[in-house]
Amino acid sequence: MKQPLVQVVGLLAILGATNAAAQSRNFDSEINAALESAKTAAGFEFTGTLARICLLPQSGGEDTSDSLPVYIADPSKVHAPETWYAEPARVFDNLYFVGGRIHSSWALTTRDGIILFDTIYPYNSEELIVGGMKKLGLDPKNIKYVLISHAHGDHIGGAEMLQKRYGAHVVMGGPDWDTVAKHPNRYKTMAPRRDIVATDGMKITLGESTVTIWLTPGHTPGTLSYTFTVLDRGKPVSVAYSGGTAFNFVNNTPDPGIRNFQTYIDSQKHMAEKAAATGATVLLSNHSEFDNAFNKNRMLAGRGDGSHPYDIGSDWVQRYFKVMQGCARAAQLRLEQKVAEAKR
Numbered sequence: 001m002k003q004p005l006v007q008v009v010g011l012l013a014i015l016g017a018t019n020a021a022a023q024s025r026n027f028d029s030e031i032n033a034a035l036e037s038a039k040t041a042a043g044f045e046f047t048g049t050l051a052r053i054c055l056l057p058q059s060g061g062e063d064t065s066d067s068l069p070v071y072i073a074d075p076s077k078v079h080a081p082e083t084w085y086a087e088p089a090r091v092f093d094n095l096y097f098v099g100g101r102i103h104s105s106w107a108l109t110t111r112d113g114i115i116l117f118d119t120i121y122p123y124n125s126e127e128l129i130v131g132g133m134k135k136l137g138l139d140p141k142n143i144k145y146v147l148i149s150h151a152h153g154d155h156i157g158g159a160e161m162l163q164k165r166y167g168a169h170v171v172m173g174g175p176d177w178d179t180v181a182k183h184p185n186r187y188k189t190m191a192p193r194r195d196i197v198a199t200d201g202m203k204i205t206l207g208e209s210t211v212t213i214w215l216t217p218g219h220t221p222g223t224l225s226y227t228f229t230v231l232d233r234g235k236p237v238s239v240a241y242s243g244g245t246a247f248n249f250v251n252n253t254p255d256p257g258i259r260n261f262q263t264y265i266d267s268q269k270h271m272a273e274k275a276a277a278t279g280a281t282v283l284l285s286n287h288s289e290f291d292n293a294f295n296k297n298r299m300l301a302g303r304g305d306g307s308h309p310y311d312i313g314s315d316w317v318q319r320y321f322k323v324m325q326g327c328a329r330a331a332q333l334r335l336e337q338k339v340a341e342a343k344r
């Protein structure tokens with residue numbers, strides 16, 4: 001069908017105007033504003049997250065290879081325990097830290113068993129998760145659900161072992177189940193049998209506790225985040241658990257980088273909304289560098305009658321997601337700038 005000439009002319013005028021607007025944009029000042037908003041939001045609480053995604057250089061993209069991880073191919077290359085060992089800790093009445101110095105694993109206890117969040121590496125899940133639970137008086141046989149935030153070796157490492165040994169149900173995002181299936185070498189000893197595929201808003205209920213799953217694609221296509229409630233000396237406290245942080249996707253070319261950053265930003269907005277709706281005052285992550293778990297566990301020991309070191313208030317929880325959005329927006333703007341410069 002022929003377009004009437006007047007419409008075509010009108011369209012060209014609009015395109016011309018858009019193009020001129022794009023050329024007159026001051027990308028440097030927009031990038032600075034995005035970085036500034038992330039820095040302001042981070043304050044002294046989220047310096048680790050700020051450093052990792054705003055300040056440090058980013059890797060170019062995702063790993064698409066299917067080679068054996070070095071710690072599987074050659075166990076003598078496994079990092080020495082003094083680099084990763086951390087003491088397990090009871091953090092809330094019903095939430096226990098059973099992770100390491102860098103990577104975290106959390107056990108939510110209920111009257112009907114345990115929900116475990118993330119499983120660290122294959123080489124330290126036995127000592128830190130199984131050993132840590134026993135040290136704290138928890139029986140790993142009671143693990144009923146294992147929730148994997150995303151299929152990277154530092155979080156899925158113990159999932160196969162826990163599923164085989166204790167019959168625990170494993171929950172993961174659909175795209176990450178597919179990634180595991182496609183890469184038998186990369187996930188050797190770490191690949192649970194395909195089990196529960198997470199959906200947005202899915203509720204995992206065990207005993208008196210319910211964990212709500214939120215799809216937050218970005219870090220990986222299947223990344224999951226959660227909201228749930230814990231008890232602090234009997235008082236209910238809402239938790240937002242952020243499941244993926246670094247820009248681990250193709251991020252160095254405008255296509256698909258700009259789109260990937262948008263997916264990531266949209267996920268952080270989605271999770272921030274859920275955190276606000278549930279009144280989350282605790283922000284948990286699967287890396288100590290993002291939620292300061294390793295240090296906070298030590299602070300907890302000297303808490304006395306003071307406030308809980310993890311209970312930072314809903315404003316700070318919201319600020320966490322602003323850091324993620326600001327850093328991602330700055331990186332996205334750099335790609336938009338590349339596109340605009342190429343058109344000149």
Ligand SMILES: [Zn+2]
Nearest residue numbers: 150152219248
């Ligand atoms: Zn990861």
